[in-house]
Amino acid sequence: MGLPDASGDLSSEVEVHAFRRLFPLRFYERHLSESIRPDGRPLGRARDTTIALGAVASADGSALAKIGSTTMLAAIKMEVMTPSMESPDEGCLAIDFHMPPICSPIVRPGRPAEAAPVVSKQLSDTISSSVMADLKELSLVSGKAAWMAYLDIYCLDADGALFDAALLSAVAALSHLQIPAVSLNEDGRVVVVSEEDEGKPEKEPVNREKRKLTLKSIPFSLTCILHKNYILADPTAEEESIMETLVTVVLDSSSQLISLYKPGGPVLANTSAIQDSIALTRQRVRELQKILDEANSGMEVD
Amino acid sequence: MEYVSPEGLRLDGRRPMEMRQIRAEIGAVAKADGSAVFEMGNTKVIAAVYGPREVQNRSQQMNDKALVRCEYSMANFSTGDRMRKPKGDRRSTEISLVIRQTMEACILTHLMPRSQIDIFVQVLQADGGTRSACINAATLALADAGIPLRDLVTSCSSGYLNSTPLLDLNYVEDSAGGPDVTVGFLPKLDKVTLLQMDSKLPIDIFENVMQLAIEGCKAVANYIREILLENTKQLEYRRGL
Numbered sequence: 001m002g003l004p005d006a007s008g009d010l011s012s013e014v015e016v017h018a019f020r021r022l023f024p025l026r027f028y029e030r031h032l033s034e035s036i037r038p039d040g041r042p043l044g045r046a047r048d049t050t051i052a053l054g055a056v057a058s059a060d061g062s063a064l065a066k067i068g069s070t071t072m073l074a075a076i077k078m079e080v081m082t083p084s085m086e087s088p089d090e091g092c093l094a095i096d097f098h099m100p101p102i103c104s105p106i107v108r109p110g111r112p113a114e115a116a117p118v119v120s121k122q123l124s125d126t127i128s129s130s131v132m133a134d135l136k137e138l139s140l141v142s143g144k145a146a147w148m149a150y151l152d153i154y155c156l157d158a159d160g161a162l163f164d165a166a167l168l169s170a171v172a173a174l175s176h177l178q179i180p181a182v183s184l185n186e187d188g189r190v191v192v193v194s195e196e197d198e199g200k201p202e203k204e205p206v207n208r209e210k211r212k213l214t215l216k217s218i219p220f221s222l223t224c225i226l227h228k229n230y231i232l233a234d235p236t237a238e239e240e241s242i243m244e245t246l247v248t249v250v251l252d253s254s255s256q257l258i259s260l261y262k263p264g265g266p267v268l269a270n271t272s273a274i275q276d277s278i279a280l281t282r283q284r285v286r287e288l289q290k291i292l293d294e295a296n297s298g299m300e301v302d
Numbered sequence: 303m304e305y306v307s308p309e310g311l312r313l314d315g316r317r318p319m320e321m322r323q324i325r326a327e328i329g330a331v332a333k334a335d336g337s338a339v340f341e342m343g344n345t346k347v348i349a350a351v352y353g354p355r356e357v358q359n360r361s362q363q364m365n366d367k368a369l370v371r372c373e374y375s376m377a378n379f380s381t382g383d384r385m386r387k388p389k390g391d392r393r394s395t396e397i398s399l400v401i402r403q404t405m406e407a408c409i410l411t412h413l414m415p416r417s418q419i420d421i422f423v424q425v426l427q428a429d430g431g432t433r434s435a436c437i438n439a440a441t442l443a444l445a446d447a448g449i450p451l452r453d454l455v456t457s458c459s460s461g462y463l464n465s466t467p468l469l470d471l472n473y474v475e476d477s478a479g480g481p482d483v484t485v486g487f488l489p490k491l492d493k494v495t496l497l498q499m500d501s502k503l504p505i506d507i508f509e510n511v512m513q514l515a516i517e518g519c520k521a522v523a524n525y526i527r528e529i530l531l532e533n534t535k536q537l538e539y540r541r542g543l
Contacts, residue, residue: 056379056426056427057344057427058344058379058380058381058382058427058429059379062379069332069333071331073377073426075377075378075379076379077378077379077383077384079384096378098377098378100375100422100424101350101373101420101422102331102334102337102348102349102350102422102423102424103331103333103350104333105333105334105352105355108358109371109373109420109422150378150379150384152377152378152379152384154377154424154426156330156331156348156424157330157331157332157333157334158333159332159333237333
């Protein structure tokens with residue numbers, strides 16, 4: 001199959017790759033006019049998505065999410081802290097997004113990728129505005145002790161749609177989170193109870209019943225590219241670099257719009273383009289909800 | 303504290319000369335020229351190699367050989383307590399330098415002048431022996447990228463606790479305060495390229511501990527060869543040969 005049998009075949013194969021590199025926009029437009037993309041997907045379809053929960057054994061909650069080749073590893077570590085004066089019975093969720101140099105050839109060590117702080121801010125805004133996790137559940141002793149949940153998301157492979165994959169991995173990690181059991185020791189300080197200590201009377205856990213977070217409206221997102229009259233769902237890195245206008249729509253599981261993000265770009269979007277993107281996102285939300293539920297029920301069987 | 307029980311079992315149930323379970327996978331990062339995931343027990347690292355490619359900083363370009371760059375960083379959640387500064391601290395800089403010099407010795411850099419080879423290693427879970435796991439992962443990633451190597455570089459650590467030489471220390475044994483010997487070994491040439499030791503150790507016992515680490519390296523080398531052979535078979539199969 002890959003063997004060059006006739007020199008004519010090899011030269012035409014080389015020409016396609018050269019054409020793709022030299023005239024990427026024309027290469028894509030030839031495909032879009034037939035309503036297909038170079039990897040064989042129809043315009044509105046996203047890539048294969050998988051979620052694996054519990055990828056990091058040492059973290060309190062973790063998930064590995066892959067959309068096509070884009071890979072995100074999210075892990076949550078819990079620490080006890082004193083809550084702030086304004087909200088004494090609420091915990092805190094700190095979200096951080098990292099793009100280490102392994103993920104992409106354009107990320108240089110010492111200089112953070114341009115996309116990293118943008119996606120980081122988008123993620124914190126989306127998760128806090130979606131009110132998915134009730135921070136009051138993270139409280140231990142009102143005014144004295146509360147949980148600080150550090151959610152770190154690492155991009156292991158950057159192949160487009162970074163925000164979608166990051167949000168999916170964050171949501172999956174939060175649904176996998178097991179809050180560790182704690183008890184008050186003699187000084188009145190909260191101490192994490194390890195498995196051997198459970199059962200000893202002085203170390204009765206303060207929060208034995210509430211080990212998992214209840215998640216209400218879970219946000220899911222879809223990034224689309226607008227190019228002339230076409231809307232391409234779930235772009236790869238190559239598509240993002242050629243056609244620069246992106247629209248990200250975040251919906252929750254009851255199809256309520258949480259956020260809409262279109263950071264400029266050469267293509268102007270009219271109402272119908274936005275509505276089409278929202279329709280594509282609605283469909284995607286159903287797919288993602290199913291995948292997340294399967295992953296969660298897979299964990300419970302164990 | 304007792305690190306080796308009277309029956310001869312360590313804290314995790316291993317015998318003193320037993321390594322942890324090794325698992326490796328090639329091609330984890332699609333965007334990289336070569337990549338690999340390497341696990342030694344609970345220690346899990348991912349390595350990606352980009353290159354040979356154009357030098358990013360012209361002033362560092364060398365006309366007769368390739369420039370090798372390495373960066374080691376740990377994920378925030380990799381250790382027991384969350385790390386505040388995963389890169390740029392002294393330990394990460396030192397390990398980056400060690401890995402770079404170890405790999406540079408075995409890459410045939412004179413075949414790729416005026417180019418740059420980047421080796422990035424990210425620790426996802428740390429349970430002792432991260433330096434060794436990173437070197438093993440980097441070797442696999444370089445082989446996956448097709449970069450010409452003099453020989454595979456394999457690495458393993460060993461220590462000496464409760465008067466017993468122990469192979470492949472985990473985090474608890476490593477932080478016990480006893481000596482920790484890390485060896486980087488070229489199996490076919492039978493030469494040692496990296497040797498680091500801290501704490502105190504009598505010279506005659508040091509010989510034994512170092513030999514034990516070298517045996518560990520040979521075991522890792524056998525496993526790496528199997529993985530590479532399996533990978534090549536898969537590539538041939540896909541090409542229809």
